[in-house]
């Protein structure tokens with residue numbers, strides 16, 4: 633598979649699971665096809681370790697410490713990335729992979745800016761980062777967002793009791809649950825699915841807002857019960873996940889990471905735009921619920937309002 637000019641790829645959440653696997657797959661590409669890497673993740677030993685591992689494979693790597701649950705951190709990370717690009721420490725920015733994600737077990741928990749944590753990390757932080765770096769992408773460039781089929785509660789998720797999205801106005805989705813509401817798998821799952829449906833809506837609107845030569849797609853890695861995504865879930869749920877992860881045919885971070893890297897870099901995927909949805913390694917049409925011009929416009933405006941309220945809007 634060939635790659636045009638690999639330039640630099642920025643990826644969030646490189647410290648474990650899918651993001652780590654994609655990072656090492658990019659770093660392990662042969663000379664001439666290996667991008668420079670901007671790794672945006674929570675500062676600490678895991679970020680240092682993956683940066684060192686990618687360097688050992690030959691990549692020019694810069695690690696940018698950032699807690700995505702703090703919009704001020706996200707803003708600072710974008711500024712650091714712009715500085716590195718501006719000084720030529722890394723090559724032009726060709727791709728941004730918004731991979732980091734979380735599924736908070738308790739929807740009463742708020743981000744540093746007061747927003748429900750799952751929505752804040754999966755959607756708002758990436759909207760902030762992309763908004764701040766849109767002008768720094770060098771066309772032809774790609775933005776790859778991380779989606780999930782949970783938005784429509786597909787069969788395996790229904791078996792596990794992970795509900796689909798229950799869309800509401802984004803200002804309501806961003807509001808943490810009231811203190812008296814007991815945490816549970818249902819509310820946690822709905823919050824996660826809403827955040828992933830938001831990412832599809834956002835991708836469609838982002839494509840309309842982005843300049844020429846910037847292509848937006850959404851990647852769904854397949855159901856990977858072996859990752860740490862459900863780390864806050866009840867022990868019984870995690871034990872089921874660990875068991876299911878061993879079944880043949882179930883997706884893994886090691887299997888899907890290189891495919892995500894391919895979607896960000898390879899010529900074979902250069903045509904993807906308008907929020908094209910890739911499931912593992914196949915382009916798929918999304919359900920009708922995931923295309924809604926009115927919701928997309930509303931989400932765009934509400935996202936700007938939420939970022940503005942947090943005092944970080946450009």
Ligand SMILES: NC(=O)c1ccc[n+]([C@@H]2O[C@H](COP(=O)([O-])OP(=O)(O)OC[C@H]3O[C@@H](n4cnc5c(N)ncnc54)[C@H](OP(=O)(O)O)[C@@H]3O)[C@@H](O)[C@H]2O)c1
Pocket residue numbers: 644645646647648649650651672673674678698699700701730731732733734753778779780781852853854855856857859860861862885
């Ligand atoms: N697992 C699945 O079945 C599945 C299916 C469809 C889509 N996805 C999506 O795939 C992506 C990767 O998920 P995964 O399964 O690889 O999960 P994971 O193993 O839990 O990895 C999540 C990554 O996001 C980072 N992250 C979470 N909260 C953060 C924060 N506040 N600040 C900075 N980084 C943060 C984590 O960093 P730390 O190491 O610091 O926690 C980690 O690097 C997510 O967007 C997820 O929604 C997963």
